[in-house]
Amino acid sequence: xxxxxxxxxxxxxxxxxxxxxxxxxxxxxxxxxxxxxxxxxxxxxxxxxxxxxxxxxxxxxxxxxxxxxxxxxxxxxxxxxxxxxxxxxxxxxxxxxxxxxxxxxxxx
Amino acid sequence: xxxxxxxxxxxxxxxxxxxxxxxxxxxxxxxxxxxxxxxxxxxxxxxxxxxxxxxxxxxxxxxxxxxxxxxxxxxxxxxxxxxxxxxxxxxxxxxxxxxxxxxxxxxxxxxxxx
Numbered sequence: 001x002x003x004x005x006x007x008x009x010x011x012x013x014x015x016x017x018x019x020x021x022x023x024x025x026x027x028x029x030x031x032x033x034x035x036x037x038x039x040x041x042x043x044x045x046x047x048x049x050x051x052x053x054x055x056x057x058x059x060x061x062x063x064x065x066x067x068x069x070x071x072x073x074x075x076x077x078x079x080x081x082x083x084x085x086x087x088x089x090x091x092x093x094x095x096x097x098x099x100x101x102x103x104x105x106x107x108x
Numbered sequence: 109x110x111x112x113x114x115x116x117x118x119x120x121x122x123x124x125x126x127x128x129x130x131x132x133x134x135x136x137x138x139x140x141x142x143x144x145x146x147x148x149x150x151x152x153x154x155x156x157x158x159x160x161x162x163x164x165x166x167x168x169x170x171x172x173x174x175x176x177x178x179x180x181x182x183x184x185x186x187x188x189x190x191x192x193x194x195x196x197x198x199x200x201x202x203x204x205x206x207x208x209x210x211x212x213x214x215x216x217x218x219x220x221x222x
Contacts, residue, residue, distance in 0.1 A: 031208050042112075042198060042213035043151070050208060088150055094206045095164070096141070098150035 006089060012105040019076040021102040023089035024069075032065055033090045034074050035098075043088065046074075079106045110135060114199050114214035122222055123189060129217045131182040131199030137212070139205040140182045142174060143198040145216075151198055157182060158205040189221045 007022040023032070031050045035043040049056045049065045049072065056063045062075040076083055088101040112133045121127050131140065139158045143151035155174040156163045162174065171193075173185040182199055196218055200211040 030206060033210060035213075040196065040216070040218065042215040043200075043211075044213070045210035048208065048210055090211075092206050092208075095153055095156060096200070096202075096206070096211050097153065101150050103148070 006087075006099045006102045008102055009100065010103045010105075012107065013079055014107050015079060015081055017079055017106075019079050019083070019104055019106070021074045021087055021089075021104070023072045023074070023099050025072075025089075025091045025099070026070065027091070027093065029067075029091045029093055031092050032063075032072050033092060033096070034061075034063060034072075035088045035090060037086045037088065037101075039085075046087075076104075079104075081106050081108045110212060112199055112201055112212050112214035114197075114217050116217060117215065118218045118220075120220045120222060121186065121189065123191070125189075126185070126187045128186065129184040129197055129199075129219075131184075131214055132180055133201045133212065134180055135201065135203075135212065136179075137201035137203050138179060139202045140176065141200040141202075141211070142182065142184050143200065145196045145198055155184075156205060163205060186219075189219075191221050194219055194221045 033048045034046045037043045047058045060077045065072045083106045086101045089099045090096045115130045142154040145151045154168045157176040160176045175183040196216045198216045199214045202211045203209045
């Protein structure tokens, strides 16, 4: 069953711009994770943020978590054409449950 | 080795066929998952094995039958599938079920039922 809801569903930006994707969820979580999926391939883990953390950085990625609002955001700074992919948040309790995803297109 | 290997990569089968999807990992993970993903949709959880025991079955039709022969292998047996079962089937593993660790995904099997 899906829990997270991503916003926007599709996002198109120019290279060099920042991309922000949001995720909302409904139940309690141990942590929230973001994954990337290139077309028709497996998912790749990007970053994990624990329920007691508010912000985390990894390279050009910045993730925030607001457990009071049950929401998270993923910011990709200085985007590149190679960042074009689908991005999913996953809420993790007993299982990994994925939101609907955001399809990001970065235009050269 | 941080890979999850799925075979075959592509599979076309008729509605009366029996086939199996295979998944293998050698990371010592004790949780393994099968997901189904339709185009432009997120992965949907089908089965979870934790310590080689089936933990949940998300009301998946009986034409899908999982098997975990040992801690490194996961199979998905397919029988009498319908065209709407055509999808990308993803296998994943994690050290424990859920928890504060990431899941590792295979590249998937693209299944077409004709």
